[in-house]
Amino acid sequence: MLFLQNLTYTHPNKDLLFDNINLTINRQDKIALIGNNGAGKSTLLKIMAGVLQPSGGAMQVDTVPYYIPQLFGQYNDITVAQALQIEKRLKALHEILDGNVTEENLTVLNDDWTIEERSMDALIHWGLEALDLHRKMDTLSGGQKTKVFLAGIAIHQPEIVLLDEPSNHLDRAGRELLYEFIASASCTLIVVSHDRKLLNLLDTVCELSKRGITVYGGNYDFYREQKMIESNALDQDIRSKEKALRKARETERETAEKQQKLDARGKKKQEKAGLPTISMNTFRNNAEKSTARMKGVHAEKVDAISQGLNELRKELPDMDKMKLGFDNSTLHKGKILFTANDINYQYGEHLLWKEPLTFQITSGERIALKGLNGSGKTTLINIILGSLEPTSGIASRADNRTVYIDQDYSLIDNNLQVYEQAQRFNDAALQEHEIKTRLTRFLFTKDYWDKPCSALSGGEKMRLMLCCLTISDKTPDIIVLDEPTNNLDIQNIEILTVAVNEYKGTLIVVSHDEYFLEQINVERILELY
Structure with missing residues (x-):
């Protein structure tokens, strides 16, 4: 059991993050910890893990939790075995097998004779078959690092597991394995995530806000229903x-x-x-x-x-204050915007796709572009946008205005201030006060106008980008979203969802977030192999 009583945390600069947090988590509870960016979810998880100490209040826990952080930079200089905290046991095992049967080695191994076999089986389960336990962590991708720590659950078999945004770096196959683990786990789970499909596998939602923690006795869909009732x-x-x-x-x-x-x-x-x-x-x-x-x-x-x-x-809710207000009168539903006839792209001596691609994109469609890493999604987007031409076949494009929105929101110039960024999209020659009114509507009050864009969070950049699109008087024919939810919390994903659903033009989306694809009413899938 994990018990929090009147928990308080104050930043080193004396800013209060949260106070009077009270929560009781029982054995085998599956808890979703949600809240807006800056509410303190990751900090609270670190306190539960013992990584941080609270400024006040008390925490009681009857076992050592297993903690998987959101970021792994602190592990870059060590090996996989060290990150999994099994290096000493592996060394002791091999020394004993080599004949060095000392009291110290036997104590370190602690009768865990299957540690190496169990570790390799766990890594194989998470798709890391060829991974050397002595490989440095900094040579792994974000998804591989996440899988290493997920494999550690089967190795250590903890009673409490703390997960901070575990699906962030995982591809579709990795996410499916994670969902299977969440659904079948018999341990206590506390998960911080914006992945709504994952959140629906958990039994209880705990919302962290300035008011403390509010407990909703159901999964994320139940939580949304309750919030809707509250909103009404x-x-x-x-x-x-x-x-x-x-x-x-x-x-x-x-x-x-x-x-x-x-x-x-x-x-x-x-x-x-x-x-x-x-x-x-x-x-x-x-x-x-x-x-x-x-x-x-x-x-x-x-x-x-x-x-x-x-x-x-x-x-x-903030999303009720934000409206894109696009002029959709220039969008002609059914107009052919892009045609691909037997196209392929060649890297070196190898063609990217097993079979040439033939398809059309018409105005008003909502398309999900899917495929494993390396399947050519980005290449196809660049061909659709006209920044690449296929090596073979013919790609035809009608005159159109396309906006490409990647997960880093590169449309935002980090060298500009917020107001300057908005002014750059001012095709309609709006007055200064009108631009500032639009910025305020998207939660950029006067304190933000002179702030550098480089200081904005992922969610703030997304909102600024949406605001810029409202300032421009040119409604895009096509919006391409490339993993748009990766760096967003739930609140900002909901804002993006509402904004996207207002748009009546053509939408092309690359995303592993199945819940998001469902919410924005994707009607067609292009799968790349």
Whole structure:
């Protein structure tokens, strides 16, 4: 069991990341830990792993968790065996087999006579058949490093496993193996991930936010349903508050008008009665004081309702504030944009595809481009974009405007400031205040306008890129998304999903994220071999 009580973490610069975190995780629980970027998910996982110490509160755990980090740079200078913490046992085993049967070697081995065989079997299971345990970690790809640590689960057989974005670097085959492990695991799992297919395999969602941890007793789809219910209730509250504000302002105006009429009528009566000036002044002062009191009462009520409304609006999901607003009138559904007739591409003496490719792309289609690493997805994209020509066959392109969005968001110039980047897309000659209004709508307030693009996170770059597309008055005929969700948290994936679903042009997507492909309504698959 793992138990967190009033846990607090403060950065070394004294900034508070989270506080008052309370959570109980029981044996064989399968927990999804989600939250926006910067909420502290990875930090909380490191505290559970014992890598970081909390600033306050307490943590109790009855076993040592097995931790798989998101980044592996700290392991680059050591071997696979050292990263898996099995090097000493392997060395002791081989020395014993060579006849050096010492007390020290027997103690280190601790009767684990199958350590080498078990390690090789685990690596083979994760597709690392030829991997030498003495190979340096820095020679491996990101996906291979992830698989090494996933193999360590079978080697060590821990009771608690902590996983930080485990599917980030995995190809489709690797992800399927990961999903199988998650579904069949009997150990306790705590997973930080933006992979919605993976999250749906977990039994409980824990959302980390400024309010602490909120527990939802179900998988990710259940969590989304609950959030939708909360969102609908929030919308209803906002509408009710807006109605109350209109009513309060109307009552305030009517009361003021009624008071003015009463004051005017009273003044006429006083004048007709021929009251002395001093009495007239007294009546007038009393009337003014009464009017002021009434105005104050209504103003307080209007201010209170208005303040409550603003607080409710702050709780609106960010994606509800962002709209692409493309002019889709120039997009002609069904127009042939690209035709491939028996095309192939040659690298050296080898053709890239076993069979030449023949296909068409028409306006309005949503296409997923799939294939293993090295199957030529990037090459085909470049041929579609016109930056490459096939070695054989014919590629025909209609005049069109294409936007290519890669996982590093290279459309964003890191040498520019945020406002300068937006200005670069200002084909429509928008005024400065209009550009800044668009930036604010995409959550780039004035604190961001002079910030260098190089300092933005992956999610911020994605939002800035979407904002730039709204500033441009040229609606693209084709948008190509190349692994667009790799560096995004769930919130920003949802923002991207909403934005993409507003777009009515042709969409070509390279992604291992099956849930994302489903959400953006991909209707056709081009599989490369």
